[in-house]
Amino acid sequence: MTPPSAASGETAAGGGAPDPQGRSLWQDAITRFRGHRAAMASTWVLGAIALLAILVPEFWPNSLDDVNWDYLESPPTTDNLLWFGTDVNGRDMFSRTFHGARISLAIGVLTTLVALIIGVAYGAIAGYRGGLPGDLMMRLVDVLYSLPALFFVIILVTVFGNSFLLIFLCIGAVEWLTLARIVRGQTLSIKEKEYVQSARAAGLSTPAILLKYIVPNAIGPVIAYVTLLIPINIIVESYLSFLGLGVQEPYTSWGRLISQGADEIGNAPWLLIIPASFLAVTLFCFNFIGDGLRDALDPKDRSR
Amino acid sequence: MSEPLLSCRDLHVRFKTHEGEVHAVKGVDFEVRAGDCLGIVGESGSGKTQTTMALMGLLAGNAAASGNVRFRGEEILNAPAARLNRIRGRRMSMVFQDPMASLTPFMRVGAQLCEVLRQHFGMSRPAAKARALEGLEIVQIPEPRQRYDMYPHQLSGGQRQRVMIAQALLCEPDLLIADEPTTALDLTIQAQILDFLRSLKKRTTIVIITHDLGVVAGLCDKVLVMQNGGVVERGATEAIFNASKHPYTQSLLAALPRPARSAGRPPAAPRAGMAAGNRALLRVDGLKVHFPTRAQHGLRSRTVPLKAVDGVSFRIEPGETVGIVGESGCGKSTLSRAVLQLIGATGGRIVWQGEDLSGLSRKAMNERRRHLGVVFQDPLSSLNPRMTIGSIIAEPLRRFYPEMGRKERDAAVLKALRDVGLDREHRGRYPHEFSGGQCQRASIARAMIVKPKLLVCDEPVSSLDVSTRRQIIRLLQELGGRHEVAIIFISHDLSVVRVVCDRVLVMYLGRIVEAADRNTLFDSPAHPYTQALISAIPALELASRPPRQRIVLRGDPPSPTAPPSGCVFRTRCPVATDLCGEQAPPLRKLGNGARVACHHA
Incomplete structure (x- = not known):
């Protein structure tokens, strides 16, 4: 037991192993995420649904708009591979469910991406700039918050017509507000950190500080929120489809399938139950993954 | 029993x-x-x-x-x-x-x-x-x-x-x-x-x-x-x-200060830079930093300035180490950030090598930053947790020498790591994998890699353990001497300042109350506040021995939004008189070269 004299004597408790590459906070987070059972199971389930959403529309013998005249509104059966039954027009529900999955997931992910880019940039700039301009930026967010988001999307979609791209942009354009608030809050505390002061003292430009110092450190809670935003956006799309403003025939989404199933709930309950269960399972998965990510990225839990 | x-x-x-x-x-x-x-x-x-x-x-x-x-x-x-x-x-x-x-x-x-x-x-x-x-x-x-x-x-x-x-x-x-x-x-x-x-x-x-x-x-x-x-x-x-x-x-x-023993190292000999020119490296003239704060008056609230730094002047010669000492809230950290232009000054001038910094555009200021290094208190939070140690240290090089090749830069980073006593393997690691002392070494390497002329150290060792503290101080002294860097060393810990600094400024409530060279200050402190600070150092002194003359100040420092009239220290001063309430004492020079703001010194 000699006093620590050389620098090597002060190695931090966890850094005993000679690992020249080091473990970044991300790698730490992944290790912790792996330990979260519900989140890992959800990842596998979600992966399976995503894989089916990619493969089924390509390779399934029954396409989404082939009409099976002998099986109109048939309950699930093994005949002709109609495992999920058919709808009123005799179209294969299995094929349609995974076509819907493809579109719903794509909308969920892409709209969130749009919201993420706008929200993070806006929030980081407003927070870092601070002062009156920063306040004005956030008051604008408050104003937009007060408008009913769904109403806003409906106006945008009816004015600009409903193509896929527009749905992404429209939903993304109303869902970034919370993200901007989260990022601004994070930024306000991060910009007081000494490493940001040290970056300013090192003469770094503001964009460089935002990109290298603020955003990477603010992103933890954002990622957790994003996993919750994806299911929200899937649901927003399903509202739109339910109102007939979403994807158009012959394409379909889970929201649209549920809306059609709801009409036939008395004589063909599987039309509602099957897509609704898929939507529910997917939402659960995202929520669990969000929980897992939040725990994994929470720096306070960094027990080393 | x-x-x-x-x-x-x-x-x-x-x-x-x-x-x-x-x-x-x-x-x-x-x-x-x-x-x-x-x-x-x-x-x-x-x-x-x-x-x-x-x-x-x-x-x-x-x-x-x-x-x-x-x-x-x-x-x-x-x-x-x-x-x-x-x-x-x-x-x-x-x-x-x-x-x-x-x-x-x-x-x-x-x-x-x-x-x-x-x-x-x-x-x-x-x-x-x-x-x-x-x-x-x-x-x-x-x-x-x-x-x-x-x-x-x-x-x-x-x-x-x-x-x-x-x-x-x-x-x-x-x-x-x-x-x-x-x-x-x-x-x-x-x-x-x-x-x-x-x-x-x-x-x-x-x-x-x-x-x-x-x-x-x-x-x-x-x-x-x-x-x-x-x-x-x-x-x-x-x-x-x-x-x-x-x-x-x-x-x-x-590692403990001993009251009987005098200062740890001989007074610094005037270095080449000091003798050569009479132009100071840094001159601060009447610097004021006020923050607006809101105070409630019944239903109305009005803005009251919090005078964090209120009329501070000093100069720093090339290569010398100046300590700024005071308790928390005395404005020493605000002063350092104002000197670095991280906080805008409310009044006064900061003259760097003959050039007034406050008039510069942000871009021009950023160019001057090559010569201004900084080391902060909390070693972990002063390094970006998402960057490796290597890229943290290399960053100032990338900023100020963009033309430098990758190989050359890597070599410079390795040399910097060696200089501060870290291993080359450390460059791929992240800050959270290091101890406080190692992080502080990395901070110093980052600050020193572009060879600044002035290094501002804001409580660089306060959050470190005693044994690590000594190593970091030794490192700062060694690097400071080798590269002829002037150092502003901010600390609340007088025993550290005594070891490190050539000259010491004592601050109280945003003002300098005493400025003297190290030995004068510690051997014959003139201001009652300095005397109290020095006697408050918990030194290696045993209960059984007769206690040395200890000055324990009454009460707490007043709020900087409502400083006392006249001398700001009078509310806690053991020798205060009516005069102190009426007139603020100016900084005046004593026979031994120290400057003191006290009517009774």
Whole structure:
């Protein structure tokens, strides 16, 4: 037991192993995420649904708009591979469910991406700039918050017509507000950190500080929120489809399938139950993954 | 009397973590007899806090304790909470380090004190209140009746710590455990609390946990030195201080300031740069930094300036090390950030190599930053957690020498790592994988890699352990000497400043009250505040010896939003007269070269 004299004597408790590459906070987070059972199971389930959403529309013998005249509104059966039954027009529900999955997931992910880019940039700039301009930026967010988001999307979609791209942009354009608030809050505390002061003292430009110092450190809670935003956006799309403003025939989404199933709930309950269960399972998965990510990225839990 | 009050045999504490089991306390034995005052000393990670947490039954959920802990002969380790609660608070109390975090912010101070009494004795409200007020008087809080109805955030740090002690003493416990009771406090407040604890020794048995042997020296009869979860040395305070056997204790002792010995190194010889030109590297003229704060006046609120820095002037010559000393809130950190142009100045000029910095555009200022390095206090939070050490150190090079090739830059980073005593393997790692000392080394490497002319160090060693502290100071001195860097060294710790600095500025409430070279300042301090600061250094001094002349200041520093009229120090000054209330003393030169702002110096 000699006093620590050389620098090597002060190695931090966890850094005993000679690992020249080091473990970044991300790698730490992944290790912790792996330990979260519900989140890992959800990842596998979600992966399976995503894989089916990619493969089924390509390779399934029954396409989404082939009409099976002998099986109109048939309950699930093994005949002709109609495992999920058919709808009123005799179209294969299995094929349609995974076509819907493809579109719903794509909308969920892409709209969130749009919201993420706008929200993070806006929030980081407003927070870092601070002062009156920063306040004005956030008051604008408050104003937009007060408008009913769904109403806003409906106006945008009816004015600009409903193509896929527009749905992404429209939903993304109303869902970034919370993200901007989260990022601004994070930024306000991060910009007081000494490493940001040290970056300013090192003469770094503001964009460089935002990109290298603020955003990477603010992103933890954002990622957790994003996993919750994806299911929200899937649901927003399903509202739109339910109102007939979403994807158009012959394409379909889970929201649209549920809306059609709801009409036939008395004589063909599987039309509602099957897509609704898929939507529910997917939402659960995202929520669990969000929980897992939040725990994994929470720096306070960094027990080393 | 033969039975000890508290005995602890073969205590082990183990934590289950994601990365396996951590054995925090490895077989600690000690006993405390009634009337003892025991000091448990160790650096962070030595297991001293976990030992006491185990005694109190306050360990975290993932911890397991084993061994024997007897309080008055009763086994209390891992005892059920119901049984512990009869002892905890009632017969064995604890005072924690952070007085803000250990008082409930939503309850009035008096209510918190009464709660303890009502809980343990079932006292009636009036009886509890009378007893609580008595408790506040015992801890010498000014105006206890008013404080009784205040919320914790309305009290100063020192007052909160007194309330904590009052709460711990209310039930007249047999044993008081204080975990770093003065670490979060300023030097002059620490002196007040230590003074008070010394007077408390007659009333109760005390166990003090601290990293600071200076605290133990004037207070405790017995010392237990811990390292890495085990006890390395124990004995009477005298014996340990005079003839410690263990090398670890010796190294801790060596790090302590000794009151008798004069300064550690000879006064700096005037360096080449100083003699050559009369143009200062940095000149600060009447610098003011005021922050607008809102103050409530009934229903209206108006903006009151918080004068963090209020008319400060000094100059720094190339290659010299200047210390800025003062308690928290005196404006020393604001001053350093204003010098670096990280905070805009409200008034005054900052002249860098003959050029006024405040007039520069942001872009032009950023170019000047090549010559201005900075090292902050908290080693972990001053490094970007998402970047590797290598890229953190290389960043200033990328910024100021964009034309530099990758190979050349890598070589420079490796050299910088070597200079600060880190290994080349460290460059791929991330800050959170390092200890505080290593992070601080990396910070220094980053600041020094572009060879600045001025390095601003804001409390660079305050959050480090004693032994690491010495290494970092040595490193700064060595690098400063080798590269002819001028250093502004900000610290609340006079013993560090004495070792490092050529010249010292003492600040109080945004103003410089004394400026002198190191030896003049420490040998013959002229300002009463400086005198009090110097006498408050907890030095290697034993309780048994006649205490040296100690000046304990009254009260707390006033708020910088409403500074006293005239001399800002007069409210706490032992020699204040009417003149001090009427006229602010200017900085004037004394015969020995020191400049002092005091009418009576």
